[in-house]
Amino acid sequence: MNVRFILIACRVLLGVVFLIACIHKILFPEAFALSIFRYQILPNALINVTAITLPWVELVAALAVMFSLRFKDAAATLILLMLAVFTVAMTFNILRGLDVACGCFSSSPDADVLGWGNVIRNLGYMFIAGVVLFEDSLRQRLGQ
Amino acid sequence: MKAINKPGTLFTRVLFLLFSGLFAGGIVNALRPDGGIAWFYNWDEHLESRAVQEGIGLISVADVHEQTLLGESIILDARTPEEYAEGYIPGAMLLPYRDIDEVFPEMQLFLFPEQPVITYCSGPACDDALMLGIFLRDQGYTNIHLFAGGMEAWRAAEYAVEGGR
Numbered sequence: 001m002n003v004r005f006i007l008i009a010c011r012v013l014l015g016v017v018f019l020i021a022c023i024h025k026i027l028f029p030e031a032f033a034l035s036i037f038r039y040q041i042l043p044n045a046l047i048n049v050t051a052i053t054l055p056w057v058e059l060v061a062a063l064a065v066m067f068s069l070r071f072k073d074a075a076a077t078l079i080l081l082m083l084a085v086f087t088v089a090m091t092f093n094i095l096r097g098l099d100v101a102c103g104c105f106s107s108s109p110d111a112d113v114l115g116w117g118n119v120i121r122n123l124g125y126m127f128i129a130g131v132v133l134f135e136d137s138l139r140q141r142l143g144q
Numbered sequence: 145m146k147a148i149n150k151p152g153t154l155f156t157r158v159l160f161l162l163f164s165g166l167f168a169g170g171i172v173n174a175l176r177p178d179g180g181i182a183w184f185y186n187w188d189e190h191l192e193s194r195a196v197q198e199g200i201g202l203i204s205v206a207d208v209h210e211q212t213l214l215g216e217s218i219i220l221d222a223r224t225p226e227e228y229a230e231g232y233i234p235g236a237m238l239l240p241y242r243d244i245d246e247v248f249p250e251m252q253l254f255l256f257p258e259q260p261v262i263t264y265c266s267g268p269a270c271d272d273a274l275m276l277g278i279f280l281r282d283q284g285y286t287n288i289h290l291f292a293g294g295m296e297a298w299r300a301a302e303y304a305v306e307g308g309r
Contacts, residue, residue, distance in 0.1 A: 029173070029181045037187050040196065044187035052173045052181060057165030064161055069148045074157030081158075101204065 015066030025055035035103030076132035087122040203289040217260035222272040231308025241272040267296030
């Protein structure tokens, strides 16, 4: 299969995942704030600030990774950083046995409870973000 | 492959995207018809925050539903008898917090200290379930979980309701 096609598919996949992830959070910031609160990781003073801004950072990164050749590497870096933070937070809560919803694609506090599946999925997305980040050098190396 | 002219370094491009998102979030929140959410909210006073501070666990609607099927936990409805009569979580027993002194001695016969107990009331806006949980904790019960969403979340999840209409 054409490597170029795979690399484009990686960017589209990341973008779509982050677009889907941010929509509910943007529409229902109160519910997202409650999801963040239930993670019990951020200081309470930062919960609403994060609920207001994080979904828009996700949206900007999603659009940039899909549509901007100039910013795709920066978007992939941002996505990689966000995924790393989310994954650490999830792992921490799973290990301490906190029974909270993932808050990944739905802000409903009663969505599916966090599990190792969420962590593995995030690691997969991180790998894809890494591929996008190094897309240019990969293509140069492969001569495409 | 044609090289793309990228502005600045990778670091500055990341910062640009980050601040674009932060800025957009702030602007849109300020322009929301409902006024948006407050930038700072006193979560310390939030029901669930207080439960955690009081050493009471939290439980989701899905897990409460599972418990109604497994029957491992005693589910206590902290609302009034009138509210209870309008429908309750299957298997839940009425223990109105407002009449706790009169009702508890009888209920005590069904409970032992390590018994898993779930308390709930009408929804996130009522704190009777939390107060009941604190009362039970003070009585020596050690395995108490607050279902903060209460009947509101239960009905929203469209699980079966016992009694009532």
